[in-house]
Amino acid sequence: MIDGMRLPRRATPEDDFWQLIAVLEGSTDDEAVGRLTQALRAAGQRKSVAFAERLAATLYELDREVLFRQPVRWSDDPDDAEPIPLSGDTFLYLRAEIVAKGRAVVEQVLDDPAVLLEHRWDDGEALLYAAEQATGREIETKRSYETGSNEQHWAPVERDSSTHRTPIVAVLLSDLLNPVEVYADESMTTLIEPPFYAWPVWFPMDILGAVSNQVDSLVREAGGIPASLEAAQIQIFAGFGHSWQVVPAVEWKAMDDTGLGKVVKVHVELRQAEVRGWKVAHQQAALLSLIATCCLAVLPEDHGSRSALHHAAAEGSYLLPPPG
Numbered sequence: 001m002i003d004g005m006r007l008p009r010r011a012t013p014e015d016d017f018w019q020l021i022a023v024l025e026g027s028t029d030d031e032a033v034g035r036l037t038q039a040l041r042a043a044g045q046r047k048s049v050a051f052a053e054r055l056a057a058t059l060y061e062l063d064r065e066v067l068f069r070q071p072v073r074w075s076d077d078p079d080d081a082e083p084i085p086l087s088g089d090t091f092l093y094l095r096a097e098i099v100a101k102g103r104a105v106v107e108q109v110l111d112d113p114a115v116l117l118e119h120r121w122d123d124g125e126a127l128l129y130a131a132e133q134a135t136g137r138e139i140e141t142k143r144s145y146e147t148g149s150n151e152q153h154w155a156p157v158e159r160d161s162s163t164h165r166t167p168i169v170a171v172l173l174s175d176l177l178n179p180v181e182v183y184a185d186e187s188m189t190t191l192i193e194p195p196f197y198a199w200p201v202w203f204p205m206d207i208l209g210a211v212s213n214q215v216d217s218l219v220r221e222a223g224g225i226p227a228s229l230e231a232a233q234i235q236i237f238a239g240f241g242h243s244w245q246v247v248p249a250v251e252w253k254a255m256d257d258t259g260l261g262k263v264v265k266v267h268v269e270l271r272q273a274e275v276r277g278w279k280v281a282h283q284q285a286a287l288l289s290l291i292a293t294c295c296l297a298v299l300p301e302d303h304g305s306r307s308a309l310h311h312a313a314a315e316g317s318y319l320l321p322p323p324g
Helices: 014-024 030-043 045-062 088-100 103-111 113-118 125-135 205-221 280-298 306-315
Strands: 169-180 196-198 234-241 245-255 262-271
Touching (some): 014 045, 014 088, 014 103, 030 045, 045 088, 045 103, 045 125, 169 205, 169 280, 205 280, 234 280, 245 280, 262 280
Parallel strands (some): 234 262
Antiparallel strands (some): 169 196, 245 262
């Protein structure tokens, strides 16, 4: 996330932070988060940003593999349901819910991870955006709270060069209804153009990862990007906006900003009002179909991945409007 405010990066003192969290009364439902948002709005933008910094630091402290590995029951699970493993996103939302329960619960969980199974938990995702709702802007915290960021509390990951490498198909999502103002200087007088767009926070990161890996593997295992394309990567920009654009718009031999050199950029758009209300399975199927279609628009007719890509494109095609 990008913070266009350029405000000082001081975290809220702990006692003040937990007093604000107490406004939630242990809940992250709409009413509770609304109360917190109003309290932050009344406190002002600087204190709201400071709150976001303290929240990020607390979520970071809870980002531990020993907690991630604990079985968890959710409030809407049937009584006879087995505890399910956490994903990267659900562990983040669980950590937010733990914070919402207050300082004592955070300390209990850190002291004894098994405490997690003694409770039923709600999805605390809404807490992550309270400060942004209060300020009306995106906030980039100094400390990341994404799952696995707190490396000292996670087992080292063995990097296998065969699996950890620059993707040849990269998928980038953006919320076209949420432009973010980013300034080039501290005085906030020089606006960077073109505008940035926020990450669609309602779209599960796990889905993006699964779809990206699947399509990247299909193309890579069938020979990769052919030399005739003169490109180091296929970059697919999927924007969530007001309308559908299912026919890929291809920009050949574009230059990448990160040093890859020439790339092929492909642009499509999904109608946010529809996709946002779908079940996760439908969101994944639609994105896979659209990304596979983008690759088919770029790769030559004799490429070995086309059959598999056609199959992937067909699986979710019923969710998308017909081309044209």
